Amino acid sequence: MIKLRKILLSNKLYYLLLLLTIIYVFLYVNTYRINDIFKINDNEFILKVKNYKIDGDKLNIEFNNLTSVYYFKSENEKNNLKLNINDEIYLKGKLNIPNNNTIPGTFNYKKYLYYKRINYILNIDSFKIIRKNNNIFYKLKNFIINRISSINNNEYLYAFILGKSNYIDNDVYNNYKINGITHLFALSGLHVSMFSSILLVLFKKLKFSEKKSYLITSIFLMFFSFIASFTPSILRATIFFILSALNNVYYFYIKPKNLLYLTFIILIFINPFYIYDTGFILSFTITFFILLFNEKNSIKNKILSIITISILSLLSSLPIIINLSYEINIIGFINNIFFIPFVSYIVFPMSIITLIFNKLSFLLNIFTSIMEFISKISSNFLNINLIFSKMNLFEIIIYYIIFILLIKYRKRIFYFIFIVYIILLYNVLNFDKNNYVYFIDVGQGDSALIKTQNNKTILIDTGGKINYKVEKWKVRNKEFNLMTSNIILFFKSIGIKKIDYLLLSHGDEDHSGYALELINNFKVKNVIFNCGFYNELEKKIINKLIENNIDYSKCIDKLDIDNNKVYFLNTKDFNNENDNSSVIYTKIDNYNLLFMGDASITTENEILSKYKLSDIDIFKVGHHGSNTSSSKQFIDKIKPKYSIISVGNNNRYGHPNKEVLDNLGNSKIYRTDIDGSVMFKIKNNKLKIETCNP
Numbered sequence: 001m002i003k004l005r006k007i008l009l010s011n012k013l014y015y016l017l018l019l020l021t022i023i024y025v026f027l028y029v030n031t032y033r034i035n036d037i038f039k040i041n042d043n044e045f046i047l048k049v050k051n052y053k054i055d056g057d058k059l060n061i062e063f064n065n066l067t068s069v070y071y072f073k074s075e076n077e078k079n080n081l082k083l084n085i086n087d088e089i090y091l092k093g094k095l096n097i098p099n100n101n102t103i104p105g106t107f108n109y110k111k112y113l114y115y116k117r118i119n120y121i122l123n124i125d126s127f128k129i130i131r132k133n134n135n136i137f138y139k140l141k142n143f144i145i146n147r148i149s150s151i152n153n154n155e156y157l158y159a160f161i162l163g164k165s166n167y168i169d170n171d172v173y174n175n176y177k178i179n180g181i182t183h184l185f186a187l188s189g190l191h192v193s194m195f196s197s198i199l200l201v202l203f204k205k206l207k208f209s210e211k212k213s214y215l216i217t218s219i220f221l222m223f224f225s226f227i228a229s230f231t232p233s234i235l236r237a238t239i240f241f242i243l244s245a246l247n248n249v250y251y252f253y254i255k256p257k258n259l260l261y262l263t264f265i266i267l268i269f270i271n272p273f274y275i276y277d278t279g280f281i282l283s284f285t286i287t288f289f290i291l292l293f294n295e296k297n298s299i300k301n302k303i304l305s306i307i308t309i310s311i312l313s314l315l316s317s318l319p320i321i322i323n324l325s326y327e328i329n330i331i332g333f334i335n336n337i338f339f340i341p342f343v344s345y346i347v348f349p350m351s352i353i354t355l356i357f358n359k360l361s362f363l364l365n366i367f368t369s370i371m372e373f374i375s376k377i378s379s380n381f382l383n384i385n386l387i388f389s390k391m392n393l394f395e396i397i398i399y400y401i402i403f404i405l406l407i408k409y410r411k412r413i414f415y416f417i418f419i420v421y422i423i424l425l426y427n428v429l430n431f432d433k434n435n436y437v438y439f440i441d442v443g444q445g446d447s448a449l450i451k452t453q454n455n456k457t458i459l460i461d462t463g464g465k466i467n468y469k470v471e472k473w474k475v476r477n478k479e480f481n482l483m484t485s486n487i488i489l490f491f492k493s494i495g496i497k498k499i500d501y502l503l504l505s506h507g508d509e510d511h512s513g514y515a516l517e518l519i520n521n522f523k524v525k526n527v528i529f530n531c532g533f534y535n536e537l538e539k540k541i542i543n544k545l546i547e548n549n550i551d552y553s554k555c556i557d558k559l560d561i562d563n564n565k566v567y568f569l570n571t572k573d574f575n576n577e578n579d580n581s582s583v584i585y586t587k588i589d590n591y592n593l594l595f596m597g598d599a600s601i602t603t604e605n606e607i608l609s610k611y612k613l614s615d616i617d618i619f620k621v622g623h624h625g626s627n628t629s630s631s632k633q634f635i636d637k638i639k640p641k642y643s644i645i646s647v648g649n650n651n652r653y654g655h656p657n658k659e660v661l662d663n664l665g666n667s668k669i670y671r672t673d674i675d676g677s678v679m680f681k682i683k684n685n686k687l688k689i690e691t692c693n694p
Contacts (some may be wrong), residue, residue: 008252009498014261019267034119035360037065038095040402045091045122046130049060051229056476061089061124067113068093068122075473079525092125100694102441102676105326105390105493106486106654115273134143141227144355151358153365156185161185161352163228166478172372173178177325178379180314184343187228188283192221192237194348198576214245214584223337232267232280239263240287257291260284278324282317289316292407303337310336313516315403319396322388322425326492329383333373384593389428389495428495430455435682436619441672441692442482444648444655445510448595448620451496452588453482453683454564458501460595461621463487464513483514488522490677498523501561505529505597506581507538515541524550530597531555532573532580564588572597576621579603585613587681594638596629604634616640618680619667624648625656632663640667642680642689649673649694 007013039693040046051062057078059070059428068091070079083089098110098121113119133139150159158167163171165185176182183189183271196217203213221238228234240263247254254262264284267274274280290311294464310333321328329335354364391399402421405412438449442463450458463482491499500523504512518524520540527545529538529552545552555573559566569583581597594616599607600623607613619640625646643664647655651673661669676692 008254011255011258014258017265018261021268025268025275029059029275031303032272034065034114034117035120037532038120040095040097040120043092045093047089047091049083049085049087049089049191051085054078055165055289057470057474058122058476059242065117066120066122067116068124069638070124071181075471078473082661084110084133084144085140085145086135086138087129088131088259089127090130091122091124091127093122093123093126095120096120097383098675100692101486101671102692103486103492104679104692106679111276115276117273123497132662136575137226144227147358147502149353151354151361153361153368156364157351157355157367158348159185160187161227161355163231163234170478172209172375174380175372175375178329178383178385179328179339179375180383181335181339181375183282183313184339186233187231187277187289188233188279189237190344191241192224192234192241192347194344196221196241198349209294211249218242218245232274232277235270236263236280236283236287238268239266242254255295257295258286260291278320281320285320286313286316289403289407289500292404299611306340307333308619310340319391319399323396324390326390326489327385327387329385331384332528337380338374339371341368347371365575368589386426387492387495387497388425390493391425395425433494433683436494437588437593437680437682439489439644439646439670439672439678441448441618441677442487442646443672444513444624444651444653445492445513446505446515446620446624446646447487448598448646449491450586450588450593451494452551452562452564454562456500457496457498457517458503458561458566459499459502461500461505461511461597462514462518464509464515466509466513481517483517484521487514488518497526500525501559501566502527503566503582503584504529504538504541505584505595506532506577508577508598509536509537511597512537512541517543519548519550526550526551528556528568529554529560530568530575530580530584531571535577558582570603570610572603572606574602576602576641578628581622583607590680590685591617591680591687593620594640595620598623598629600628601631601634602632604629608634608637611640617642619643621645621656621660623655624651624653625660625671626653627657627659630660635663640664643667643669644678645669645671647671647673 011089038237047063047066049061053060057072059072059081061070061083066305072239074592097119098113100110101108104232109368113121133142142162148154148161151157155167155169158164159519163186165182168176173182174183176185199217199220199221201212203216208216218238218241221241225238231617240259243259243262247250247259265282290309293308293312312326314333318328348588350364350367352359354361359496400420402414402418406418436449437455438451439450440447440463443465445463445465446461447463448460450460465482499518499522502515502518504515504527506512515527526552527541531554534542543553555572556573557568564586567585569585570581574580577604578598579599580598581603583597583599583603584595586593592615594613604622614637616638617640619638619642621643625645656671670691674677678691678692678693681688681690
């Protein structure tokens with residue numbers, strides 16, 4: 001035992017194991033190929049339910065190595081569903097290969113599934129339960145899930161008991177996100193610490209031995225991890241607790257930091273793909289820096305301790321948060337002064353009490369309502385969000401080297417270097433003197449972004465879709481919104497903090513439909529409308545502009561932006577929305593760009609009669625490649641070199657039209673349904689083109 005203690009006290013041992021683990025992970029994730037147990041043509045399956053979620057008319061079921069989606073055909077079918085985890089079900093459906101993200105800097109669902117060893121998504125046509133679960137542990141887990149489902153206002157029970165924060169209302173969760181406190185609603189070390197502390201105090205009062213107390217608590221935490229589906233952050237905290245318990249009981253005197261390394265090694269050998277899990281990365285990074293700080297510091301004041309841990313958590317996770325959401329709330333630690341103790345000592349314990357005594361759910365509702373109210377007030381008045389562009393690996397490594405030196409030595413020079421480095425990261429876009437033109441994949445719609453070398457931004461159209469009213473039972477809590485979920489995220493990922501000019505070609509939903517979301521969620525300085533009458537959507541946009549004190553104008557012929565002239569070629573007032581569409585021409589570094597909106601052949605003929613257009617380098621094809629635009633006469637006159645068709649995959653209009661494709665035969669055609677978003681990088685008369693293929 002003495003020899004073992006000596007070995008375990010050696011720091012070199014843990015560094016060696018850590019190095020070998022990192023080499024193992026690198027080799028594993030770069031050579032691993034999913035063993036396909038399914039074939040793309042399979043259409044019948046017998047599988048066991050691993051997890052499931054109902055949201056409106058949508059049912060997601062997760063199995064081992066497969067995820068699936070089903071849409072209820074009626075409210076009665078939804079209400080009569082009696083599905084439990086570990087039930088065996090027979091399914092019919094079609095396997096589909098998931099797509100990559102087609103907008104840069106956004107969530108890649110295909111990679112996310114791959115890291116979970118999933119190659120396909122099953123679109124379920126029909127299913128039936130053929131064998132109910134008979135496992136005692138899963139029966140208990142299903143009992144807890146069903147009990148939570150039966151309690152009113154149960155979204156926080158899902159978060160704190162099952163680790164599913166996606167049940168919390170979208171707007172409420174966005175407020176938490178703005179305040180920088182979403183970590184409190186994902187099961188993590190905080191909750192494991194709360195559970196273990198309560199149990200250890202209880203066992204001490206019952207005069208249990210130390211060994212027995214740790215053993216029972218460890219068993220309970222493993223069961224809690226099972227209930228929470230072994231999420232990596234919970235598993236990290238549980239294994240760390242067990243190792244710490246062994247360390248205390250057998251007096252190994254292993255440093256907490258080395259215990260963390262051991263926990264990391266164990267988890268990586270359980271599943272090397274944990275290295276890509278956000279919860280796993282955040283949990284280890286924040287814990288490491290807190291332990292590193294505590295090696296030389298001891299803070300006894302509770303409030304000061306919360307502030308210190310909050311600042312440490314913010315700074316240690318900053319590169320990770322930046323590459324997830326591309327923004328940080330720099331005073332989020334102030335929110336944590338209230339929210340950490342409020343959640344830890346009131347809301348979280350009350351959630352457990354409510355699970356046991358469901359009639360007390362009204363008390364939990366009171367506390368969570370208070371929390372939501374304060375969060376809403378704080379998100380409106382107490383947030384300073386800074387937008388950072390995506391950090392590359394080199395920038396991240398430099399950041400952590402400086403941060404480690406700062407914590408270990410706490411010298412003024414390191415504080416100074418650290419602050420200067422963050423300022424440089426925040427202003428990195430100012431050093432990029434390239435011009436960019438992005439054609440964003442917004443499905444069956446249009447949106448193009450121009451960023452000039454002096455960081456001026458022009459957005460031509462926003463994309464959008466028509467929202468139809470649905471029955472109440474079909475309404476989903478987490479309805480995907482392309483503008484707030486992807487497009488704005490993309491802007492932030494490339495360091496864009498504002499839109500200087502929003503040019504709306506016309507008032508159709510697929511061109512201007514996301515304008516309201518953009519204005520509500522991002523800084524817009526000027527808006528330009530086309531000529532002609534205002535439709536209902538445009539009137540709503542104008543009301544929002546007036547409310548937000550944003551300048552707007554209509555039917556102009558020219559803009560001067562950053563030494564570039566932007567011309568509006570269609571200033572005639574037609575009696576048709578598409579005919580009235582703005583046609584925008586500009587020149588960047590001797591490259592001619594033409595954006596047609598939904599302009600028709602009528603508009604094209606009008607433009608040909610007024611202007612001498614030829615040798616267009618980058619051409620945004622009119623009306624998604626419809627045969628109402630892009631006549632042979634017009635195309636032969638402008639001679640486009642690169643033609644971009646913004647069009648939805650398998651759209652119901654049959655766009656793009658074959659005749660239009662033939663007319664564009666002499667140009668290089670890019671289609672957003674095939675190529676995803678398309679980027680043109682322009683510098684010193686040189687052009688670089690990149691696509692973001694599905």
